[in-house]
Amino acid sequence: MLSARSLFQEILDDDRSFRLFCSIAASGEAQGGWENGRIAALVPPSMRDLAPKITRHGADEDKHGRIFHALLRKRGLDPVEVPPETDYTMLLERRGIGLAHEKLHRDEPLTEQDILIYLAHSRITEQRAADQMVMLIKYFGDNAEVGRAIRMISNDEDNHLAYCHEELLRLAGEGHGRTIQRVLRECALVEIQVYHQVGLAVMERMGRLLGWPAPKAALLAAGIHSVYAYERLAGWRKMVTLTMPERRDALGGPATVAPVI
Template identity: 80%
Template sequence: MLSARSLFQEILDSDDSFQLFCSIAASGETQGGWENARIAALVPASMSVLTPKITRHGADEDKHGRIFNALLKKRNLEPVPVPPETDYTMLLERQGIGLAHDKLRRDEPLTEDDIVVYLSHSRVTEQRAADQMDMLVKNFGDHPEVGRAIRLICNDEDNHLAYCHEELLRLAREGHGRTIHRVLRESALAEIRIYRDVSLAVMEHMGRLLHWPKAKSTALAAGIHAMYAYERFGGWHRMVSLKQPERRNALGGPATSAAEFA
């Protein structure tokens, strides 16, 4: 029977697939760390209250990248190049979602609208990250090799999602509501399409590494397409709603350490 648990167990049990999985995850987290660090450095003076929280967000993402690389190191594995078709962050940027990297490379302050776009985009992508980590914790939170790492990352992703909700609600009260609504919708509709494409590409690579029969690969692809259809029909709405989170000021302190994984 195909299930998230059985699929991930297969990936864990093979060095080749585990190597690719951790490499993809580490690359995406490290890229997110760079993006947040650059945004924190370019926050406009009128929004400087956000600088320490964006800095904390970036530090968490960097930490997650180190954790995935440490999991590789424990198996005496090296990171492998990430296939472009599996690079979720790069594909989002190519679709114009979030802040363009060429803008982040300049030493010019961002605008208030830029920060609103960044937070709106983050609210969508952090929902995806939180959902994925919740699934992994549910199935592998007690796993002796990866359980501790995924529990730590899951807690961070929940903090990131809470921070996006809280700050976007504050900015909506300050008059940015129309922009927030527009960017959330645009980001969610683009994200679900890119997530589908990346999922198909990752499963194709995993299928080759794990020698899956064609019937299994076909069934998995059908499942991915069905999930996209559900999200396109209406499931994307969960990614754009805003509510006051239970975790308040979730990024108000320093990033936690990941020394035990380094």
């Protein structure tokens, strides 16, 4: 029977698919670490109180990248080049989501509007990351090889999501509510499209590596299409809703150390 558990177990058990999975994940986390580091360095003077939290966010992302690389080393595997069609962060940037790398490469202070856009973008992508980690914990949280890493990353993603909610609500209270809702909706609709595109590309690559028969590949593609249809119809609303989190000041301290894999 085809299920999310059996699908991920198949990917986990094969060195080639596991190598691709970890390489894609490590690349995305490293990119997020760099982006947050640059944003922290360029925060406008009026919002300097956010710089330590953005720095912590970037440090967590860097740590996640190291964790995925450590999982590869544990199997004696080297990372592979990430296929462009599976590069979630790059494709989001090309669609205008988040802050352009051209801007981050300059040594010019960002604007308050830039930081608002960054937080709104992060609220969307961290929701995606948190949801994915919840699913992985459900199936592999107790797995001897990857369980500890998954649990740590999931806790960090929950912190990142809580931080985005809290800071955006604070900015909304300062009069930016309409702008925040507009940016959130725009980001969510584009992110859903990119996630759909990347999901199909990753499954196509995995199918080739694992030799999936055409009916299985077609069934998985249909599942990805159905998720996309739901998110376009109603699921995007979850991504744009802001609620005060139970975890307050979730990024107020230093980043935790990566576990020994």
